Amino acid sequence: MTRQVKQLDRVIIRFAGDSGDGMQLTGDRFTQETAAFGNDLSTLPNFPAEIRAPAGTMAGVSSFQVHFADHDILTPGDAPDVLVAMNPAALRANLPDVPRGATIIVDTHDFSARNLTKAGYSESPLEDGTLEPFALHEVDLTSLTVEAVKEFGLSRKDSARAKNMFALGLLSWMYGRPTEPTIEFLTTRFAARPTLRDANVTAFRTGWNFGETTEAFAVRYEIKPASMATGRYRNVTGNAALAYGLIAASRQSGLPLFLGSYPITPASDVLHELSKHKRFGVTTFQAEDEIAGVGAALGAAFGGALGVTTTSGPGVALKAETIGLGVMLELPLLVCDIQRGGPSTGLPTKTEQADLLQALFGRNGEAPVPVVAPRSPADCFDAAMEAARIAVTYRTPVMLLSDGSLANGSEPWHLPDVAALPRIDPAFQTGHNHVADDGTEEFLPYLRDDETLARPWAVPGTPELMHRVGGLEKADRTGDISYDPANHDLMVRTRQAKVDAIAKSLPPTEVDDPGAESGQGARMLVVGWGSTYGPIGAAVRRVRRDGLKVAQAHLRHLNPMPSDIGDILRGYDRVVVPEMNLGQLALLLRGRYLVDAKSHTQVNGMPFKAAELADVLRGYLAALEDEIPEPRGMHEEVPV
Amino acid sequence: MTALDLPTPSLSRDGLVGVPPSEATQTRKEFTSDQEVRWCPGCGDYIVLNAVQGFLPELGLKRENIVFVSGIGCSSRFPYYLDTYGMHSIHGRAPAIATGLAITRSDLSVWVVTGDGDALSIGGNHLIHALRRNINMTILLFNNRIYGLTKGQYSPTSETGKVTKSTPMGSVDTPFNPVSLALGAEATFVARTIDSDRTHLTDVLREAAAHRGTSLVEIYQNCPIFNDGAFDAFKDKDSREEAVIPLRHGEPVRFGSDGRLGVVRDPGTGSLRVAEVADVGADAVVVHDAHADDPSTAFAISRLTNAGVLQQSPIGIFRQVERPTYDDLARGQVQTAQSSEGEGDLAALLAGKDTWTVD
Numbered sequence: 001m002t003r004q005v006k007q008l009d010r011v012i013i014r015f016a017g018d019s020g021d022g023m024q025l026t027g028d029r030f031t032q033e034t035a036a037f038g039n040d041l042s043t044l045p046n047f048p049a050e051i052r053a054p055a056g057t058m059a060g061v062s063s064f065q066v067h068f069a070d071h072d073i074l075t076p077g078d079a080p081d082v083l084v085a086m087n088p089a090a091l092r093a094n095l096p097d098v099p100r101g102a103t104i105i106v107d108t109h110d111f112s113a114r115n116l117t118k119a120g121y122s123e124s125p126l127e128d129g130t131l132e133p134f135a136l137h138e139v140d141l142t143s144l145t146v147e148a149v150k151e152f153g154l155s156r157k158d159s160a161r162a163k164n165m166f167a168l169g170l171l172s173w174m175y176g177r178p179t180e181p182t183i184e185f186l187t188t189r190f191a192a193r194p195t196l197r198d199a200n201v202t203a204f205r206t207g208w209n210f211g212e213t214t215e216a217f218a219v220r221y222e223i224k225p226a227s228m229a230t231g232r233y234r235n236v237t238g239n240a241a242l243a244y245g246l247i248a249a250s251r252q253s254g255l256p257l258f259l260g261s262y263p264i265t266p267a268s269d270v271l272h273e274l275s276k277h278k279r280f281g282v283t284t285f286q287a288e289d290e291i292a293g294v295g296a297a298l299g300a301a302f303g304g305a306l307g308v309t310t311t312s313g314p315g316v317a318l319k320a321e322t323i324g325l326g327v328m329l330e331l332p333l334l335v336c337d338i339q340r341g342g343p344s345t346g347l348p349t350k351t352e353q354a355d356l357l358q359a360l361f362g363r364n365g366e367a368p369v370p371v372v373a374p375r376s377p378a379d380c381f382d383a384a385m386e387a388a389r390i391a392v393t394y395r396t397p398v399m400l401l402s403d404g405s406l407a408n409g410s411e412p413w414h415l416p417d418v419a420a421l422p423r424i425d426p427a428f429q430t431g432h433n434h435v436a437d438d439g440t441e442e443f444l445p446y447l448r449d450d451e452t453l454a455r456p457w458a459v460p461g462t463p464e465l466m467h468r469v470g471g472l473e474k475a476d477r478t479g480d481i482s483y484d485p486a487n488h489d490l491m492v493r494t495r496q497a498k499v500d501a502i503a504k505s506l507p508p509t510e511v512d513d514p515g516a517e518s519g520q521g522a523r524m525l526v527v528g529w530g531s532t533y534g535p536i537g538a539a540v541r542r543v544r545r546d547g548l549k550v551a552q553a554h555l556r557h558l559n560p561m562p563s564d565i566g567d568i569l570r571g572y573d574r575v576v577v578p579e580m581n582l583g584q585l586a587l588l589l590r591g592r593y594l595v596d597a598k599s600h601t602q603v604n605g606m607p608f609k610a611a612e613l614a615d616v617l618r619g620y621l622a623a624l625e626d627e628i629p630e631p632r633g634m635h636e637e638v639p640v
Numbered sequence: 641m642t643a644l645d646l647p648t649p650s651l652s653r654d655g656l657v658g659v660p661p662s663e664a665t666q667t668r669k670e671f672t673s674d675q676e677v678r679w680c681p682g683c684g685d686y687i688v689l690n691a692v693q694g695f696l697p698e699l700g701l702k703r704e705n706i707v708f709v710s711g712i713g714c715s716s717r718f719p720y721y722l723d724t725y726g727m728h729s730i731h732g733r734a735p736a737i738a739t740g741l742a743i744t745r746s747d748l749s750v751w752v753v754t755g756d757g758d759a760l761s762i763g764g765n766h767l768i769h770a771l772r773r774n775i776n777m778t779i780l781l782f783n784n785r786i787y788g789l790t791k792g793q794y795s796p797t798s799e800t801g802k803v804t805k806s807t808p809m810g811s812v813d814t815p816f817n818p819v820s821l822a823l824g825a826e827a828t829f830v831a832r833t834i835d836s837d838r839t840h841l842t843d844v845l846r847e848a849a850a851h852r853g854t855s856l857v858e859i860y861q862n863c864p865i866f867n868d869g870a871f872d873a874f875k876d877k878d879s880r881e882e883a884v885i886p887l888r889h890g891e892p893v894r895f896g897s898d899g900r901l902g903v904v905r906d907p908g909t910g911s912l913r914v915a916e917v918a919d920v921g922a923d924a925v926v927v928h929d930a931h932a933d934d935p936s937t938a939f940a941i942s943r944l945t946n947a948g949v950l951q952q953s954p955i956g957i958f959r960q961v962e963r964p965t966y967d968d969l970a971r972g973q974v975q976t977a978q979s980s981e982g983e984g985d986l987a988a989l990l991a992g993k994d995t996w997t998v999d
Contacts, residue, residue, distance in 0.1 A: 036996055181994060227998075234995045244990055251986050258744050278977035280984035283743060283970060287736065288769035295733045295766070296740030299709070302727060303745040325730050381990075415995070418987040460707050460725040460741075460748055468673070468720050470728025471712075480675065481720065 004219045010069030011223055012077035013171060015164075016094045017086030019052050019060045022164035027064025029168055029185065033177035035235040035412055038225030039068040042534065044076030044607065045408045049265070049348045056110065056118040061093040070224040074534035074541075076409060078609035082174075084167055086110070086141070088119035095125075100133040105170070107163065109142035137216055141166050141207075148206040149199040158196070162203035169207025175221050179208060229414060236413040238377035238406035239266070242336060243273035245384025246308055247280050252385070253392055253424035255306035257282045260296035262289055262315065265348040266404040267338040270310040290318035294335065298322055301331045302469075304428065304459035306388060308334040313342045313355045316362065316399075324363040326397035327495060329469045330446075330455045333397040334387050335369075338407045341605045350605025351404035353530045354581035359399040360559050360588075366492045368499040370394070371558040373401040375533035378413035380406060383556065385421070390502055392424050395454045401558070403580075405607050406531045429456035429465060434477075443467060445479035453498035455479075503560040509568055512540070513551035522549035524621055525572040527597070529555040529585055531607065532578055538610035543617050550617055558585070566593040574624045576600060578613060653850035655776065658746045659701050666697035673723040684835035684861035685715055685782065691841045692780075693722065699849060701749055708751045709738040711758035714789050715782035715861070718753040732763025735770040735779065742775050743967045749849070750777040757787050760796040760816050768825035773966035774853040778845075781818055781858045786867035799948040804866075819942040819958055822856045823935045829855035830938070831957040835862060836875045840955070847957060853965045860953075873951050885914075885944060887956030892925040893941070902926075903944065912940040914952070930960045 013030065017023045024045055034041050044065040053060030067077035082103045085091035087110040098104065111124055125131055126138060145163040146156060165186070172179055183201055190197030211217050236244075250257035261271045261284065275284040283300075287293035294309040301307030309319065316337045326333040339355045341347025359371045370390050374383035380402055391398040432441035433456060445467040446455050458465040467479060475482035476490055515521045528536045533554045540552045553568060555561065569575050569589060575597040577586040583599035590597050600616050602608055671693045679685045696706065706724040710716035712731035719726030729737050734752045742750045752770075759767045759781050770779070786804070787793040793806040797818065801810040822830045829851040833844045841859065848855035860871045873883040882896045885903065893903040894917060902917040902925035917925060929937065938959045945953040 032994055036994060038996060038998065230998050232991065232995050232997050234990075234992050236992075247984070247989065248986060256744060258740060260740055277984060277989065278974045279981045280986075280989070281974060281978070283974060285740065285743060285970070287739075288765055291733060292736035292739070292766055292769065295729075295736030296743070299727075299737035299740030299742075300744040301740075302707075302737070303741045303748065305740075305744045307740065321730050322733065329727070415987075415990055418990065460745065461702075461705055463702070463704050466704055466723055466725050468675075468726035468728065470720070470726075471730050472728065 006219050006221050008221050008223050009071060010067065010073065011082065011175065011221065012065060012067045012080045013082045013084070013175075014063055014065040014080035014094060014097075015084045015167070016061060016063040016090035017164070018055050018090070019048060019050070019062045020055065021062070021086045022161070023062045023064050023086070026164045026168050027066055029182050030171060030177065031066050031235060031410060032181050032185070033172060033179070034066065034068045035233070036178055036181050037176075039223055040071065040073050040226035040228060040412060041066060041068040041235070041410075042073055042076045043067070043410045044405060046606075047349055056087055056089055056115045058089050058093050058119060061090050063090070063094060068223060070226050072226060072228070074537040075607065075610055078611050082171070084171065086163070086167070088116050088121055088125070091125060092119045092121060098134065101135070103135045103137065104131060105137045105139060105167070107141035107167070108138045109140050139170075139216075144206065144210065145203050149202050152195050152199045152202070154195060154199055159199065162199050165200045165203040166207035166210070169204040169209075170211045173208040173211030173220070174217060175223065179204070228412070232415045233412045234415060235410050236378050237269070237408060237410045238374065238380040238402055239269040239338070239408070240273055241378050241380035241413065242374075242384050242400075242402060243270050243277075245381040246274065246306075246334070246388070247277055247282060248381070248421055249385050249388030249424060250280065250282070250306050252421050253306060253388065253426055255304065255392070255426055257308065258297060258300035258305040259284045259308045259310065260287050260293040260300070261285070261310045262287050262293045264290070264312045264315050266340055266407045267310045267312050267315075267336065269407065270336065270338070290315040291322060294319040294322040294333070298326055298329070298331065298333055301326075301333050302329070302459070304426075304457075306334070306392070307332065308336065310336040310338065312338050312340045312348075313358065314345065316355060316358055320363045323369060323397050324365065324367045325471050327363070327367040327369060328471050328474065330395040330495075331457070332391035332395055334384075334391055334400065335397060336384075336400045336402065339401060339403040341603070347605045349404065351531065351607060352580050352603060352605065353401065353403050353532070354584065354603065355401060356529070356558060356581065356584040357587075359401055366496060368496050369397050369399050369559065370499055370502055371399045371401060372556055373530040373558060374406060375530060375554055375556070377406050377409050377411045381413070381416070386556070389422070389424050392426055393454065393505075394452055394498060394502060395457055396499065401530060403531050426457065428462070429458040430462060432464065444477045445469065446474050447477050448494070448498075453494065453501055500560050503557075503563045506557055506562045509553055509555075509562045509564050511551055511553045511568055514544075515549055516551070520549070522551040523572060523624055524549075524574040524576060524617075525551040525553060525569065526576050526578065526617065527553050527555065527569070527585070527589065528578055529558055532580065535608035535610050535613055536578055539608070539613035539617055542610060542614035543621070546618070548618070548621055550621065555585070558588075561592070569593050569595040569597070574598065574620060576617065576620050578602075578608060578616070580608070654852040655850045655855070656699065656701065656749055657852070659705050659749045660747060661700050662702050666700070666703070668693045668697060670703060671696045671723055673721055675720045677721050678717065679714060680865050682864035683714070684784065684863070685718070687835045687838060688780070688782065688841065688859055688861065689718065689721055691838050692845065695842050695845050696722075698846070699749070705747055706749045706751070707741060708753055709734045709741065710753040711755075711763060712789070713755040713758045713787075714863075715753055715755045716758060732758050732761070733766060734758070735763065735766040738777050739770055739773070739775050742777050743970055746967065746971060752777060752779040754779060754781055756781065756783045756785060756795045756797040756818070760818060760821070768821070771822055771825040771827040771854050771856060774826075774828050774963050776852055776854070776965045776967050778848045778851075778855040778857065781856060782861045783818060783858050784861045784863040784867055785870050786863050788863045788866055792866035801948070815947060817942055817945055817947070818856075818858045819945070820939060823939045823942060823959060827856050827959065828853040828961050828963050829957070830959045831856070832858045832860070832953070832955050834860040834871060834874055834955060836871070844957065847960065851960060852968075853963060871950060874953070874955070879951075883950075883952050885952060885954040887928050887930070887941065887954050887958060889928055889930040889957065889960070891928060892922070893928050893954075894925055903941065912937075912944060914944065930957050933961060935959055
């Protein structure tokens with residue numbers, strides 16, 4: 001039968017089901033097929049903190065959203081064009097996000113009275129008109145799957161578990177995805193269990209054929225490959241890119257990588273990933289607690305390794321004292337905070353960027369720590385390299401702030417040329433660095449480099465340079481214990497000056513303001529940091545499509561900030577700072593640069609939606625238009 | 641002071657394998673840093689420092705390959721006074737920091753200096769996990785049964801009822817027995833010695849350094865300011881013989897004048913107690929086996945320590961057994977991965993399995 005094929009420029013699909021339904025895997029496979037096809041894409045996994053919440057309840061709903069297009073896109077998308085709901089709870093939990101007219105595919109199998117009640121439905125939404133505004137496809141995915149895999153003699157339960165592959169097959173047909181990658185994946189994954197392999201492959205193929213042969217699905221869609229820069233690509237999550245960045249930094253510095261870490265959501269995947277790559281000389285140490293994780297990393301750094309610890313906000317709180325010790329010892333140390341919703345245990349599987357002030361200030365005393373943040377999943381690679389560069393060059397702990405949406409989200413990654421990666425020079429101290437008054441050569445562990453203010457890194461095993469470091473205040477140059485008031489004042493200011501000096505090594509801030517060169521620049525600048533890059537960029541594009549002018553700048557370095565940022569901020573009539581916290585960057589910008597930055601915040605555990613953010617920006621622009629600059633003196637009160 | 645003889649053990653002595661030896665003979669002076677020692681006059685720490693400075697040349701290691709890591713407390717100033725590499729870290733965390741160092745640097749002799757508050761209170765977690773992992777390092781636990789640096793609060797080894805600044809009506813805490821704790825934490829080398837017996841202290845250090853794995857050495861150490869006389873029973877000429885229960889591998893555990901007392905097993909409970917040898921007969925006296933795989937008897941011996949004011953305590957090596965160390969195994973996995981798969985290819989790693997090309 002001939003099908004209508006409709007051309008689309010972009011589609012957002014959300015797979016939703018019970019935690020045990022394999023929705024993350026389904027989404028991941030669809031993503032790989034889409035990447036192989038050549039669309040640009042962005043993904044957003046969303047799952048509960050409970051591993052297996054009671055089946056069929058709202059608490060147990062897990063979903064995976066993938067946005068793909070024939071052009072460059074920045075976010076996982078706001079609202080799904082297609083929702084696949086494997087049970088009533090998945091439907092109910094996700095329906096509020098689905099716009100009228102969207103397609104909903106429902107597995108009708110689980111719409112029993114009992115399951116409807118569990119999901120909080122008093123009547124079936126399939127029958128009471130709730131779904132009338134949508135293009136609804138009711139399919140008994142479970143029964144079709146069980147029937148299809150009957151020949152393999154699996155239990156009913158195991159048969160039904162393959163229904164996610166049936167759904168994947170159906171969606172793959174609808175959107176013309178290549179099937180080979182998934183069949184290859186299933187073949188490898190279940191190599192040791194041929195029955196499961198055959199059942200899953202059969203379910204996947206049956207789903208595809210179901211779309212092909214059933215008249216229910218009248219339309220197939222085509223989304224042409226995106227035109228992207230030439231080169232080799234892969235799809236990558238933020239946590240994987242971060243792990244690769246750390247390995248690359250180890251390779252480029254010649255320092256063996258040591259990770260001290262304690263399992264915590266959403267950072268654990270970095271530990272898992274790194275533990276697989278021992279052949280790169282990577283040592284992973286699963287410590288007894290967060291404090292030991294960073295302690296061991298600092299110990300390894302003292303011995304000349306690239307010491308890294310990975311964690312989330314609660315872990316950073318526990319590591320604070322050791323990071324402060326790292327500040328005092330002036331040793332390289334990487335602290336990767338994959339932020340999640342807080343405070344306390346908060347929302348472990350949801351995203352937030354509320355650890356910025358903790359990263360900057362969450363230690364006793366004046367303990368400056370450089371802070372860098374990646375802005376997209378693939379950018380975690382570059383951010384890790386940059387964090388390592390700063391740590392090693394300046395002999396300092398560095399905080400890297402990723403977050404849950406970057407960690408688990410994915411996007412195509414234009415693979416870097418390994419040969420062109422920058423070198424990181426550890427510049428170990430190997431001999432004396434000073435001549436004493438009596439003419440003897442000596443080693444001064446706190447004698448600094450004029451340019452960077454970094455102190456020498458002399459590791460155990462180096463002859464003649466035996467020295468002691470510690471958390472007590474150090475005397476300038478010698479590093480001996482010193483309680484001298486003037487010395488303390490000097491050392492506090494010097495440690496701060498060293499971190500401030502990093503700004504000299506940073507490139508100029510990129511401001512995306514298309515009209516600026518021709519003197520037609522925007523009056524309003526949107527400033528963000530971290531994972532909001534995608535939503536802010538998408539919102540800015542929407543606003544520009546209205547013919548309005550808006551500029552965008554995104555900060556990689558939160559401490560120190562680039563030297564030019566103050567002038568940039570002051571060059572605009574309005575500065576808007578969207579953040580997934582209650583205005584932490586805005587507070588810093590206002591405090592440091594005396595700019596009346598407007599804070600726009602959201603802390604619902606989810607990334608900003610581009611459409612909503614665009615409305616916010618339009619609102620600020622409209623308000624700016626209404627503000628008629630008045631001559632000075634007009635506001636003076638007139639005595640009555 | 642009477643030195644307690646230690647027999648040469650039959651175990652391998654691989655603790656320092658991989659640490660480069662010094663080419664020249666070393667002296668105590670080379671291990672003495674230029675820093676002024678700032679403990680209180682009469683502090684037991686001086687004796688331990690002297691013993692260690694005198695003992696290190698005997699190891700014959702390159703000085704630059706020795707690292708002392710400490711936490712916080714009086715004893716934790718130790719690294720400043722030794723001309724080796726050293727780190728005076730933060731409260732309780734020295735075993736964790738030393739763990740990272742020892743895993744990444746098999747060519748270093750790693751020592752941890754800690755106290756009863758540092759190791760058993762704020763750092764208790766790191767101590768037990770270092771012991772169970774059996775990281776190749778030596779932990780010197782200075783036990784003075786008091787907080788000295790913060791000026792006299794009770795510690796996790798202070799006896800119940802201890803009157804201190806923070807417990808004017810007496811402490812209501814039950815103390816830890818560090819040796820029992822270490823044995824319970826799967827430690828492979830556990831010893832107790834005393835600051836006043838320098839020969840025994842040095843003998844124990846020698847065994848601890850030779851042991852491959854985590855060696856825990858509890859050192860009874862007098863604090864003359866806040867807990868003076870806590871260990872007098874072991875020092876006083878009149879009480880000493882009946883206070884020290886000497887542990888010598890392969891020998892019956894007898895003490896007191898002419899070996900009047902002995903440690904015997906209670907047939908009813910299976911636990912150990914002290915008896916008059918004349919009453920029970922010499923054959924009933926337990927023969928100490930520090931090399932036993934099963935730590936039960938070593939633990940039972942450790943329970944012969946008074947929980948209250950010390951009148952009697954076993955001194956010597958409780959347990960000395962071989963078990964693979966975490967750091968050797970961790971390094972082994974890296975080496976295995978590299979020898980079986982070859983060194984990593986970064987470009988291949990970044991590309992992964994699913995790539996596509998845009999022309």
